[in-house]
Amino acid sequence: MSMMVIMHEAATDEQVAHVCARVEEIGAGAHLSAGGRVKVIGVIGDREAITQLPLEAMPGVDRVVAILRPYKLVSREFQQRDTVIDVRGARIGGGHFALIAGPCSIETPEQVLAAAKAVKAAGGHMMRGGAFKPRTSPYAFQGLGEDGLAMMAAAGAETGLPIVTEVVDPRDLDVVCRYADVLQVGARNTQNFLLLAELGKAGKPVLLKRGPATTIEELLMAAEYIVKEGNRDVILCERGIRTFETATRNTLDVSAVPVIKIASHLPVVVDPSHSAGRLDLVLPLSLAGVAAGADGVLVETHPNPEHALCDGPQSLPTAVFGEYAERVLDLARWTGKTV
Ligand code: PEP
Ligand code: MN
Numbered sequence: 001m002s003m004m005v006i007m008h009e010a011a012t013d014e015q016v017a018h019v020c021a022r023v024e025e026i027g028a029g030a031h032l033s034a035g036g037r038v039k040v041i042g043v044i045g046d047r048e049a050i051t052q053l054p055l056e057a058m059p060g061v062d063r064v065v066a067i068l069r070p071y072k073l074v075s076r077e078f079q080q081r082d083t084v085i086d087v088r089g090a091r092i093g094g095g096h097f098a099l100i101a102g103p104c105s106i107e108t109p110e111q112v113l114a115a116a117k118a119v120k121a122a123g124g125h126m127m128r129g130g131a132f133k134p135r136t137s138p139y140a141f142q143g144l145g146e147d148g149l150a151m152m153a154a155a156g157a158e159t160g161l162p163i164v165t166e167v168v169d170p171r172d173l174d175v176v177c178r179y180a181d182v183l184q185v186g187a188r189n190t191q192n193f194l195l196l197a198e199l200g201k202a203g204k205p206v207l208l209k210r211g212p213a214t215t216i217e218e219l220l221m222a223a224e225y226i227v228k229e230g231n232r233d234v235i236l237c238e239r240g241i242r243t244f245e246t247a248t249r250n251t252l253d254v255s256a257v258p259v260i261k262i263a264s265h266l267p268v269v270v271d272p273s274h275s276a277g278r279l280d281l282v283l284p285l286s287l288a289g290v291a292a293g294a295d296g297v298l299v300e301t302h303p304n305p306e307h308a309l310c311d312g313p314q315s316l317p318t319a320v321f322g323e324y325a326e327r328v329l330d331l332a333r334w335t336g337k338t339v
Contacts (some may be wrong), residue, residue, distance in 0.1 A: 002042060002043060002044040002045075002050075002067045002072045002191070003042075003043040003050060003064050003065065003066055003067065004040050004041070004042055004043070004061050004064070004065045004066075004067055004077065004078060005019055005040065005042075005043060005055050005061055005064050005324065006038060006040050006061075006064070006065065007019070007038060007040070007041070007060050007062060008038075008060055008061070008062045009038055009041040011059075011060030011061075011062075011205045012041060012060060014292065015058070015059050015060025015061075016032065016039050016041065016060065018027050018058065018059065019041055019055065019058050019060070019061065020032065020041060022051075022053060022055075022058065023041070023043050023045075023053065026050070026052070026053060026206040026276070027045060027046065027049065027050040028043055028044060028045025028046065028049060028050055029042075029043070029044045029228070030042070030043060031043075031044065031073055031078075033078055033079045033124050033338075034079065034081075034083075034232065035079075035081050036079070036080065036081050037104065038062075040078060040117070041077070041155050042067070042072055042073055042078050043049065043055070044072060044073075044228070046163065046166045046213075050206075051121060053253055058196060059116045061167075063164065065077075070217065070221055071217070071220040071221050071223070071224040071264075072224065073224060073227045073228060073232075074224050074227055074234070074264045074265070074266055075220075075263065075264060075265075076254075076262065076263060076264060076265055076280040078265075079265045080181055080265070081094070081232075081265060082094035082095070082208060082267070083232065083233070083265045083266050083267060084096060084267075085180050085205050085267060087126060087162045087182055087205055087235045088162045088181055089162075090125040090126050090162050091338075092125075092235060092267045092269075092295050093235075093266070093267030093295050094267075095336065095338055096295070096298075096337065096338050097125075097199075097290075097295060097296055097329070097337035097338065097339045098205075098295065098296035099119075099122075099124040099125050099126075099129050099296065099297055099299075099315075099325060099328060099332075099339070100114075100122065100124070100125065100126040100127070100164055100207075100269065100296060100297065100298045100299070101119045101122075101124050101128060101297075101298070101299045101300070101302065101321065101325075101330060102115050102116065102119060102127040102128040102129040102164075102243070102300070102301060102316065103115050103129050103135075103141050103300060103303045103308065103309075103310075103311040103315065104129075104130060104273075104300050104302070104308065104309075104310040104311035104312075105129065105130045105131070105141065105144075105309055105311075106130065106131050106143070106148035106149075106151050106152050107147070107148075107308070107309050108151070109151045109155070110204050111302070111303055111304070112129055112148075112151050112152050112154075112155045113154070113155040113158060113159075113320075114158045114303040114318060115129070115155070115301055115302060115303060115318055116155035116156065116158070117126070117155075117158075117207050117250060118162055118221075118301060118303070118318035118319075119159070119161060119301065119320070119321065119325075120160070120161055121157040121322060122321050122322040122324075122325035122326070123254045123325055123326075123329055123339070124129065124161065124176070124325060125161070125162075125271075125296075126161055126162045126163070126164050126181070126182065126183060126266050126309040127152070127155065127156060127159070127161040127162070127163055127164065127195035128163075128164045128165070128184070128298060129148070129152050129163075129164075129165060130143055130148075130165060130166050130184075130310070131144055131145055131147075131148030131149045131152065131161075131165055131166075131168070131176075132145060132165075132166055132167065132172060132176070132191070133141045133166075133168075133310060134166070134168050134188050135310070136328065140310070140321040141186045141309040141310055144222055146175050149165065149175065149176065149178070149179035149180070149327055150179065151235075152179065153179040154164060154310045156181075162181035162182065163179065163180050163181045163182070164180070164181065164184055164194050164207055164283055164298070165180045165182075165183070165184060166183075166185070167180075167181070167183050167184070167185070167195070167199070168185050168186040168189065169195075170194060170195050170198040173198055173199070173202060177202055177203075177204060181199050181204065181205070182204065182206070182207050182235070182278065183199055183204050183205070183206050183207070183275075184207045184209070185195045185199065185206060185207070185208045185209055185222075186209055186272070187209045187210065187211045187212055187239055188211065188213035188313065189209075189211075189231040190208065190209060190210060190214050190218070190219065190222050191211065191214065191218065191222055191263050193222075193285060193298070195223050196208075196222055196225035196226050196227075197225055197228075197229055198228075199226050199231065200225065200226040200227065200228060200229020200230060200235070201231070202231065204230070204231075205235065206226055206231065206233065206234050206235070207234075207235045207237055207269070207298070208223055208226065208234055208235065208237065208241050209237040209271070210224060210236065210237060210238050210239060210241070210253075210256065211285045212239075212240065212241050212242040212250050213241065213242050214241075216256055216259055216260060216263070219236060219260075220236075220263060220264055221297075223236060223264070223266060225320075229303060234266050235266065235268070235269060235295075235296070236264070236266050236267070236268045237259055237268070237269050237270070237271055237298055238252065238253055238256040238257060238268065238269075238270050238271065238275075238289070239252075239270075239271035239274045239275050239279075240252050240253070240271070240274055240275025241253050241275075241297075248275070248276040248277065248278060248281065249274070249275070249277030250274065250276070250277070251276050251335070252270065252275035252288070252289070254269075254288050254292050255292070256287060256294040257289060257294050258292055259272065259295050260292055261329060267295035267296065268293075268294055268295055268296075269289075269294055269295060269296035269297060269298050270285065270286065270289030270290075270292075270294045270298070271297075271298045271299070272285035272286045272289065272297065272299055273298075273299050273300040273311065273314045273315065274300075274314070276309075276314070277311075277313070277314050278313070278314060279313060279314055279315070279316065281315055282299060282324070283324055283327060283328075286299065286324075286327075286328050287327065287328065287331055290328060290331045290332050290335060291331065291335065293311070293335070295337075297316040297328055299316065299324075300314060300315040300316065301315055301316040301317070301318050301324075302316075302317065302318065303317070303318045304317075305317055
């Protein structure tokens with residue numbers, strides 16, 4: 001059960017605090033929407049207890065509206081303004097575009113540094129790379145773990161790029177947090193609710209991938225698990241879904257971008273690498289995502305894709321990354337984004 005308490009424009013901070021205090025007194029959660037002229041308090045908790053509260057009668061309250069969607073805090077109803085996330089100076093959302101690129105997995109210090117330098121030189125905003133790799137086969141390369149994180153952090157420090165990397169297991173969260181700037185949730189963990197709740201308390205932005213068999217509504221509910229714990233900095237990622245088509249590994253659901261942007265205030269990125277699994281489709285799918293309104297692109301690039309331990313066939317060689325980035329960033333600018 002949840003309600004939105006919409007305060008009068010002239011409501012004082014004391015009046016807002018009073019409403020929040022009364023809500024918390026009955027054991028419900030009070031979530032204040034960020035920014036905006038009018039303050040909105042999202043009230044989430046037990047239906048009986050909430051309906052007993054005389055919210056409308058409290059000083060400063062304009063009106064009280066029920067939120068009927070299964071997700072609340074991530075909805076546009078709760079917050080009209082786009083969420084803007086600042087990752088050590090790299091901004092995403094609300095008109096700010098971020099190009100996030102790097103290898104599928106961290107292999108050697110030289111490999112990750114070469115990738116980071118190419119990303120930086122091309123005007124990229126953050127670097128990606130996996131140290132914990134949830135592979136479909138248990139016999140495939142599973143990542144370098146903490147050694148990989150350290151290699152990535154060194155490349156990040158040298159280039160000034162913030163680091164996006166996946167957390168697979170809540171038990172690894174502390175170690176990943178020591179190195180990462182953004183915590184990625186992979187497509188196989190979109191509905192790992194225990195992991196999501198932990199990430200909600202981790203104090204770092206989260207990049208949440210849509211699972212290949214997850215509906216948009218389920219993705220938004222997964223994001224709600226994170227935001228509900230107090231972490232509002234969630235980036236959603238469309239990375240392809242399972243369809244009957246066999247020409248591509250997954251089908252990039254381009255329409256998910258505008259659908260999510262209508263339903264939610266959170267930033268959305270597309271992943272053109274994992275969606276198709278094909279190098280020749282990386283540029284067209286990136287452009288399609290940007291044209292559809294994506295706030296960023298998450299893409300794989302490797303100095304030597306032929307020798308990559310993971311996802312080589314879909315990785316852009318760093319030698320052509322500059323050309324690729326120019327096309328993507330040009331289109332992002334053309335759609336009115338700041339890059
Ligand atoms: C990745 O980003 O390297 C990855 C494993 O992607 P996904 O979870 O989308 O398959
Ligand atoms: Mn990959």
